[in-house]
Amino acid sequence: MDTFVIVGGDAAGMSAASKAKRDDPDLEIVVFEQGEWVSYGACGLPYYVKGEIQSLEHLVSVTPEEFREDRDIDLRTGHEVVAIDPDERTVTAEHDGGAIVQSYDHLLLATGAAAVVPQIDGVGREGVYTLGSMSDGKELREYVARAREGESFHQPDRGPACAYLEDCEGPVGVVGGGYIGIEMAEALAANGFEVNLFQRSERVLTGFSEETSEVVADHLREQDVALHLDAGVRELAGEDRVSAVVTDDDRVPVEMVLLGTGVSPRTALAESAGIECGATGAIATDPYRETNVPDVYAAGDCAEALDVVTGDPVYVPLALTANRHGRAVGQTVTGTPTEGGGVAGTAAVKAFDVEAARTGMLDHEDARAAGFDPVTETVTAKSRAGYYPEGGEVTITLSADRETGRLLGGSLVSEYGEGAVHRSHALVGALESGATVFDLENYDLAYAPPFNSTWDPVLVAAKVLSGSLQS
Amino acid sequence: MDTFVIVGGDAAGMSAASKAKRDDPDLEIVVFEQGEWVSYGACGLPYYVKGEIQSLEHLVSVTPEEFREDRDIDLRTGHEVVAIDPDERTVTAEHDGGAIVQSYDHLLLATGAAAVVPQIDGVGREGVYTLGSMSDGKELREYVARAREGESFHQPDRGPACAYLEDCEGPVGVVGGGYIGIEMAEALAANGFEVNLFQRSERVLTGFSEETSEVVADHLREQDVALHLDAGVRELAGEDRVSAVVTDDDRVPVEMVLLGTGVSPRTALAESAGIECGATGAIATDPYRETNVPDVYAAGDCAEALDVVTGDPVYVPLALTANRHGRAVGQTVTGTPTEGGGVAGTAAVKAFDVEAARTGMLDHEDARAAGFDPVTETVTAKSRAGYYPEGGEVTITLSADRETGRLLGGSLVSEYGEGAVHRSHALVGALESGATVFDLENYDLAYAPPFNSTWDPVLVAAKVLSGSLQS
Numbered sequence: 001m002d003t004f005v006i007v008g009g010d011a012a013g014m015s016a017a018s019k020a021k022r023d024d025p026d027l028e029i030v031v032f033e034q035g036e037w038v039s040y041g042a043c044g045l046p047y048y049v050k051g052e053i054q055s056l057e058h059l060v061s062v063t064p065e066e067f068r069e070d071r072d073i074d075l076r077t078g079h080e081v082v083a084i085d086p087d088e089r090t091v092t093a094e095h096d097g098g099a100i101v102q103s104y105d106h107l108l109l110a111t112g113a114a115a116v117v118p119q120i121d122g123v124g125r126e127g128v129y130t131l132g133s134m135s136d137g138k139e140l141r142e143y144v145a146r147a148r149e150g151e152s153f154h155q156p157d158r159g160p161a162c163a164y165l166e167d168c169e170g171p172v173g174v175v176g177g178g179y180i181g182i183e184m185a186e187a188l189a190a191n192g193f194e195v196n197l198f199q200r201s202e203r204v205l206t207g208f209s210e211e212t213s214e215v216v217a218d219h220l221r222e223q224d225v226a227l228h229l230d231a232g233v234r235e236l237a238g239e240d241r242v243s244a245v246v247t248d249d250d251r252v253p254v255e256m257v258l259l260g261t262g263v264s265p266r267t268a269l270a271e272s273a274g275i276e277c278g279a280t281g282a283i284a285t286d287p288y289r290e291t292n293v294p295d296v297y298a299a300g301d302c303a304e305a306l307d308v309v310t311g312d313p314v315y316v317p318l319a320l321t322a323n324r325h326g327r328a329v330g331q332t333v334t335g336t337p338t339e340g341g342g343v344a345g346t347a348a349v350k351a352f353d354v355e356a357a358r359t360g361m362l363d364h365e366d367a368r369a370a371g372f373d374p375v376t377e378t379v380t381a382k383s384r385a386g387y388y389p390e391g392g393e394v395t396i397t398l399s400a401d402r403e404t405g406r407l408l409g410g411s412l413v414s415e416y417g418e419g420a421v422h423r424s425h426a427l428v429g430a431l432e433s434g435a436t437v438f439d440l441e442n443y444d445l446a447y448a449p450p451f452n453s454t455w456d457p458v459l460v461a462a463k464v465l466s467g468s469l470q471s
Numbered sequence: 472m473d474t475f476v477i478v479g480g481d482a483a484g485m486s487a488a489s490k491a492k493r494d495d496p497d498l499e500i501v502v503f504e505q506g507e508w509v510s511y512g513a514c515g516l517p518y519y520v521k522g523e524i525q526s527l528e529h530l531v532s533v534t535p536e537e538f539r540e541d542r543d544i545d546l547r548t549g550h551e552v553v554a555i556d557p558d559e560r561t562v563t564a565e566h567d568g569g570a571i572v573q574s575y576d577h578l579l580l581a582t583g584a585a586a587v588v589p590q591i592d593g594v595g596r597e598g599v600y601t602l603g604s605m606s607d608g609k610e611l612r613e614y615v616a617r618a619r620e621g622e623s624f625h626q627p628d629r630g631p632a633c634a635y636l637e638d639c640e641g642p643v644g645v646v647g648g649g650y651i652g653i654e655m656a657e658a659l660a661a662n663g664f665e666v667n668l669f670q671r672s673e674r675v676l677t678g679f680s681e682e683t684s685e686v687v688a689d690h691l692r693e694q695d696v697a698l699h700l701d702a703g704v705r706e707l708a709g710e711d712r713v714s715a716v717v718t719d720d721d722r723v724p725v726e727m728v729l730l731g732t733g734v735s736p737r738t739a740l741a742e743s744a745g746i747e748c749g750a751t752g753a754i755a756t757d758p759y760r761e762t763n764v765p766d767v768y769a770a771g772d773c774a775e776a777l778d779v780v781t782g783d784p785v786y787v788p789l790a791l792t793a794n795r796h797g798r799a800v801g802q803t804v805t806g807t808p809t810e811g812g813g814v815a816g817t818a819a820v821k822a823f824d825v826e827a828a829r830t831g832m833l834d835h836e837d838a839r840a841a842g843f844d845p846v847t848e849t850v851t852a853k854s855r856a857g858y859y860p861e862g863g864e865v866t867i868t869l870s871a872d873r874e875t876g877r878l879l880g881g882s883l884v885s886e887y888g889e890g891a892v893h894r895s896h897a898l899v900g901a902l903e904s905g906a907t908v909f910d911l912e913n914y915d916l917a918y919a920p921p922f923n924s925t926w927d928p929v930l931v932a933a934k935v936l937s938g939s940l941q942s
Binding site for chain 2: 011041043044047052053058059061179308318319320321323324336339340341342343344345346347348349350355357359385386387388389416417419421422423424425426427428429430432433434435439441442443444445446447448449450451454455456458459470
């Protein structure tokens with residue numbers, strides 16, 4: 001009987017375990033997870049901190065008990081794998097001060113990613129948080145609760161930045177204008193905090209189009225988020241506890257700081273066993289997620305994946321890829337080699353009352369480096385028929401290659417509920433099939449007045465870009 | 472200077488005129504429209520009758536004056552074209568009792584479709600309406616207004632069917648359970664009428680999947696629509712005015728009847744000039760919309776189009792196709808031959824608080840006739856992350872070919888606002904590129920908790936169908 005060992009019990013790991021067990025009930029599956037939580041929706045943490053989700057347990061899709069009892073998976077939480085021996089085909093895991101050695105026939109590394117803590121003075125101060133794990137979420141929610149109960153962390157500093165807001169729970173700083181930064185700005189503002197968002201670059205959501213960034217930034221300001229753009233953070237100042245965010249130009253008093261400065265793949269275990277990483281820094285794999293070491297796979301936030309536009313390895317740590325690639329490994333190790341597909345870098349975010357999505361390649365330098373001659377157009381169109389009583393606007397940026405017309409990427413933004421995110425599905429369909437913008441403008445998309453104009457905004461954008469390419 | 476003559480001033484006709492003028496400002500363009508309205512959104516008529524749109528003018532996207540003055544298009548309303556002479560390259564139009572002969576270099580037939588009046592006794596009675604034109608919409612709205620102002624059309628019959636509803640404006644009958652029938656059921660119910668919907672077949676929305684039909688039917692009943700399924704209408708009984716809908720089994724008192732029994736292409740003018748129709752009964756064209764008569768084109772609701780799944784001619788009279796193909800003809804006659812793409816039969820409908828969409832080929836007999844071996848699966852999945860505070864369910868039916876895995880079609884339904892319609896964009900992207908369900912299950916679709924679970928319902932459906940195909 002073969003043994004399939006998995007290191008890491010979140011999206012990729014548990015997807016692999018579940019699929020492998022379903023496809024081959026005789027396979028012995030051992031999952032080592034260093035923490036206590038498995039298979040949880042980390043993407044829900046901002047909504048837990050916000051207070052819209054009442055319990056961390058609600059983020060768990062399958063409990064450890066269910067994995068053990070219903071799915072017959074030997075899930076060992078609190079076990080940290082500290083070594084892999086590819087020659088002996090074993091892993092060593094530490095638990096409760098002891099160590100065990102477990103042999104494997106197939107090994108999946110699903111070690112995930114860790115929140116990046118930037119090299120800034122003061123990141124170790126009390127009151128500085130990241131949001132990379134369930135325990136991070138718990139701590140943040142506790143902080144919010146204490147502040148709302150009236151606990152003041154810096155009476156003297158609770159000054160001008162906050163004073164104009166009624167019932168303000170204190171000024172806080174969010175460092176980073178990506179998904180996490182923006183979702184946490186929403187979560188904190190909803191709880192009455194005065195939010196200062198610090199972004200090193202000139203715009204938020206740098207992976208989206210400039211026009212998307214602008215719509216989101218304007219909306220954040222409307223929501224009383226103090227946006228500090230082009231603002232590299234120099235120091236998180238204070239005594240034991242953080243009390244101010246210091247940038248080149250400014251010193252903003254805060255009672256806490258949330259670092260939303262991205263994640264980096266956890267690769268130390270792999271590297272110590274001679275498993276190679278790619279140029280992105282994440283574990284390199286073939287299309288079946290197998291590493292350079294036979295029978296050792298890597299999937300999810302610790303691994304690279306292939307870009308559907310360029311075919312090159314990229315590092316895009318997102319939940320769907322982890323699930324999909326984990327599942328594919330589960331099929332592969334049970335005898336059905338499965339690729340699990342590439343990544344388009346598709347991402348979505350809700351920012352207060354705005355929604356945005358992006359997919360494919362939007363950056364012109366990236367596109368030129370990949371051999372394309374990118375042309376980009378942005379349109380704003382009504383989200384529903386102009387005469388329909390409800391509705392708003394969708395702003396769509398599309399990029400295509402001048403010579404071939406091939407769609408390279410897109411970015412969409414609308415009021416929340418006006419469909420920017422689900423409309424991106426059309427663009428993903430086009431990107432996955434290598435369609436041109438001339439194909440896209442002829443897509444027979446659904447139309448009815450409550451959902452769009454006769455030409456869906458996606459088609460309007462495609463028509464405009466198609467016109468530019470032909471002129 | 473060439474002359475481009477267009478017969479019919481709605482979606483296809485005015486799209487062609489506008490695009491041709493933009494691409495070749497020197498082209499002389501003459502549009503003959505027999506009515507007074509041009510370029511209007513007929514799809515908005517149910518919402519006008521409902522009262523959500525205040526004026527018929529709001530449905531007009533470009534007015535006749537704008538076409539004439541801003542776009543320099545010689546638009547002649549109130550002109551009925553009664554003959555085409557392909558040898559002389561002229562059309563004859565009647566206006567105000569006189570006739571004019573206009574020569575053309577290019578001719579576009581955009582004569583549209585007419586509401587089908589079924590062969591039922593009593594369809595000529597007063598109080599029987601269709602919804603095919605702006606004047607139909609006007610009459611219906613006037614009827615609704617009079618009823619709401621207290622005018623009773625059949626005091627004696629205003630009996631049991633209506634009595635249990637407070638402030639009921641009277642029982643009405645809608646014949647036909649397609650888009651128009653359902654949208655009008657909503658419009659009439661919103662105005663306090665007791666709606667009886669009569670559908671000849673066993674389910675509403677026969678072009679959608681059975682599961683979609685079922686969700687919609689259940690919802691219609693929840694909204695107090697009396698659904699009469701499998702109920703062929705024998706007679707619209709009454710004296711001068713309709714007072715009852717008579718089916719094989721029933722006699723339902725009504726104060727008015729709306730016929731929503733489909734449309735048929737207006738082809739008489741074309742046929743009288745020797746322009747051929749296809750097996751569907753609509754005007755046959757090549758991929759550039761040219762008919763069998765050189766320089767005579769046909770587009771929109773009077774013409775066939777090519778199915779993206781089978782490549783065969785089909786008759787799917789929908790607004791987007793009319794716009795797209797009209798526009799393509801405008802490009803073709805100005806020197807840029809343009810196909811304008813096929814049709815996937817994609818359609819969307821809002822039914823009270825439910826939304827639904829369909830695309831491609833769902834019927835197994837149709838699929839077999841086209842040489843496929845169809846396999847269908849239906850799943851119901853959460854529309855947003857399970858832990859997210861808002862959300863509902865999406866039910867998705869997907870059909871694919873057993874041997875190749877090629878996606879053939881899909882049908883989706885959800886609560887209104889939960890994204891069934893925009894999610895269909897992913898399926899259209901797949902159909903347009905001939906993708907398989909194995910491709911689809913790997914689509915890197917956008918994910919964030921406010922918009923879906925990690926696996927969007929589309930992906931869940933693809934996974935399940937993929938599993939069935941492989942088992």
